[in-house]
Amino acid sequence: MTPYSEKRFCWLDWFRFLAAFEVMAFHVRGHLWVHYAQLQADGRNWLAWIFFAGTHCGGEAVTLFFVLSGFLVGGKVLERSLAGSFDLKAYAMDRVSRIYVPLIPVLVFSGIAGYLLGGQPVSLSTGLGNLAGLQSVCVHAYGGNLPLWSLAYEIWFYVLGGFVAVLLCGRGPAKTISLFGIMFVLVLFTRLQPWLLFCWIIGACGYLLVLAEDITPLFSLTGAVLAISGLIYSQYISAHPRSFGNFLSSGHVAEMIFSLGMAVVFAFVSKRVPHSKPMLRFERAGGKLAAFSYTLYLTHFPVVSLWSKFGPEKFAALSVHAFLWFIAECVACLLFAFVFYLPFEAQTARVRALLKRSAPGHNRAVKREEQLVRGPATAADLAQGEK
Numbered sequence: 001m002t003p004y005s006e007k008r009f010c011w012l013d014w015f016r017f018l019a020a021f022e023v024m025a026f027h028v029r030g031h032l033w034v035h036y037a038q039l040q041a042d043g044r045n046w047l048a049w050i051f052f053a054g055t056h057c058g059g060e061a062v063t064l065f066f067v068l069s070g071f072l073v074g075g076k077v078l079e080r081s082l083a084g085s086f087d088l089k090a091y092a093m094d095r096v097s098r099i100y101v102p103l104i105p106v107l108v109f110s111g112i113a114g115y116l117l118g119g120q121p122v123s124l125s126t127g128l129g130n131l132a133g134l135q136s137v138c139v140h141a142y143g144g145n146l147p148l149w150s151l152a153y154e155i156w157f158y159v160l161g162g163f164v165a166v167l168l169c170g171r172g173p174a175k176t177i178s179l180f181g182i183m184f185v186l187v188l189f190t191r192l193q194p195w196l197l198f199c200w201i202i203g204a205c206g207y208l209l210v211l212a213e214d215i216t217p218l219f220s221l222t223g224a225v226l227a228i229s230g231l232i233y234s235q236y237i238s239a240h241p242r243s244f245g246n247f248l249s250s251g252h253v254a255e256m257i258f259s260l261g262m263a264v265v266f267a268f269v270s271k272r273v274p275h276s277k278p279m280l281r282f283e284r285a286g287g288k289l290a291a292f293s294y295t296l297y298l299t300h301f302p303v304v305s306l307w308s309k310f311g312p313e314k315f316a317a318l319s320v321h322a323f324l325w326f327i328a329e330c331v332a333c334l335l336f337a338f339v340f341y342l343p344f345e346a347q348t349a350r351v352r353a354l355l356k357r358s359a360p361g362h363n364r365a366v367k368r369e370e371q372l373v374r375g376p377a378t379a380a381d382l383a384q385g386e387k
Contacts, residue, residue, distance in 0.1 A: 012266060012269070014289075018061075020065075020294070022055070023147065024297075025055045026058030028055075028330055029056075031305075032311075032314065036048070043317035059238075059255075062150050066157070066259075067199055070157070070205075070263075071203040071267075074157070074207070075203070075208065077204070088162060097351045099158070102294055102344050103298065107148075109143075110143030113302035117309050118305065133156055135148055143302070145298070148298070159181070159185055160186075164178070167182065195255060199255060206263025206266055209263075214271075219268075222261075223262070223263070223264025224265055226257055226261030227257075230259070233251075233254040234255060238251060291341070295337045295338075295341040299337050307332070312325065
């Protein structure tokens with residue numbers, strides 16, 4: 001029986017793309033319109049309320065990214081560690097290629113865009129700090145590209161996952177080193193937002209539900225209710241921060257409720273394989289869109305800043321003219337991200353393969369795998385291999 005971790009997860013690509021799209025829409029709307037309370041009196045109608053509410057979930061969309069990362073990365077780390085099949089070298093190369101193949105060129109682009117558009121200083125130390133995942137710890141997001149703050153979290157989530165795996169299945173000094181590594185990451189999170197680490201861990205625990213025989217629709221419905229409740233609660237708290245006094249007044253509680261619900265939803269939908277041709281096409285379309293969602297997340301803010309510099313003044317009403325500007329700006333962000341994706345993020349698999357071929361011991365590992373496939377070697381084979 002094929003381990004579930006080797007199978008493809010269904011529908012999660014759509015969540016990944018829609019989360020990136022929501023973050024982009026949040027920033028586009030924020031640059032094009034004034035706050036809802038500042039709209040013209042006759043413009044604060046139900047249509048404007050729906051539009052502003054629908055494009056006000058940027059923070060929750062980032063939380064969704066973290067839960068999804070915990071589910072897909074942290075969950076597999078747990079599964080492979082408990083099974084004794086975790087490969088630290090392969091894990092490190094996978095995560096490094098995933099993060100840095102798009103990130104390095106985006107940092108160059110952000111530095112140029114930030115300097116030309118807003119006079120942002122081009123600082124080598126800030127750029128290196130962003131590469132090391134130290135934004136929000138001791139440096140700012142490079143080039144004024146604000147979404148880069150979340151990359152610090154992803155980098156340290158991955159580092160923590162590797163240390164935990166070594167602690168679970170390593171031997172000798174490796175266990176001691178991993179223990180100190182875990183302590184270092186946890187101390188680092190005192191400078192970040194530790195509740196987001198809990199959201200990632202919730203996602204990783206949600207993956208364990210995938211290993212269960214089945215998840216009942218009632219249980220998944222409970223997860224959906226929790227996710228929707230957490231989303232509504234988070235939005236309400238952001239608009240009325242003192243409405244509950246000191247009782248459940250923190251939006252961080254709402255983020256964790258939302259995360260718990262989404263972890264259950266991910267576990268449920270990932271096992272629902274589409275069978276009809278229309279649904280198969282729809283599900284695969286999500287994969288094509290999600291392919292450049294990471295690039296979209298990284299590049300959209302400088303593009304939005306460019307539009308803000310040369311575009312119109314902020315709108316005070318939801319008119320057709322303003323909405324056309326919104327659509328045009330969103331399309332520009334999508335097109336730019338796709339073009340930027342082709343030479344960089346689209347090459348991640350090639351870079352990863354190159355890293356693995358260049359790693360010490362790669363040829364010996366390949367020969368061992370080939371030997372297992374061929375069966376016991378003959379004397380002639382062994383002699384040929386020595387030449």
